[in-house]
Amino acid sequence: MKNNKFEYGDFVILIDEKDRSKMIKLKVGGRYSSQYGFIDHSSIVDITDGSIVETNKGFKYKVFSPTYIDYVMHLKRKAQIVYPKDSAMILMWADVYPGLKVLEAGIGQGALSIAILRALADKGELCTYEVREDFIDMAKETIREFLQYTANHRIIHGNVYDGFDGVYDRIILDLPEPWHVIKHCDNGLVSGGIIVAYLPTILQVKNFVDELKNSSMFDLIETFEVMKRPWKVDGLSVRPEMWIYNHSAFIVKARKITKNK
């Protein structure tokens, strides 16, 4: 996008009159088609973010540049992503800010990696361990297409349970058995550093917290989940939405301590 106007190569979000959305990438000669008719991509190029375009049948679509939430929620899912309501909390609870060295595992779709890289704002480093090469390739593309800059992102093809190189200020884990990483925090996480794990089931939480405690390396252990409760506010109908997305995963956070001898 240049001067707030769309260019070929940009992703855009098209929102129809019933507020249903699609994400498309603008291509030379491209055409978006739906039951409401078609829109040529050329008619979106050079218009301003937030404009309205019409299909050949006269149906209106709002056109926006994708926010982070739009982008990750419209990805074709090959792995379960960290939901934006949770990544927002993870960034705050892990206290991620520019200049830190952050270790992440695994990469999945790259949704959390993008959130961390944005919080680092091109300063510091994100190192992501991932066992599956196909996920690395897919996530690299997903991250590059949204962020363009990725110079401070190092991706390592490897099993983080076997250990990792370097010493980090933060460790953020979204994989099935994060308790195997705790022993590597002895040398791999600074004292005062923060570890966070994202865990779909409470049995995983119990294993992880037990291991944090057994290690005697961690304190300030917190476990929580994030409930986002949308409300309908429409004329006299002012009430919680009838249906909500209920459970994604639990978040566990702990801080490394240095024990006095």
Ligand SMILES: C[S@@+](CC[C@H](N)C(=O)[O-])C[C@H]1O[C@@H](n2cnc3c(N)ncnc32)[C@H](O)[C@@H]1O
């Ligand atoms: C749920 S996905 C991560 C999703 C990612 N956080 C996102 O927001 O897109 C879990 C990832 O962990 C990877 N993984 C599982 N075990 C691993 C291990 N021992 N070391 C490194 N990566 C691992 C999987 O291959 C998968 O890509």
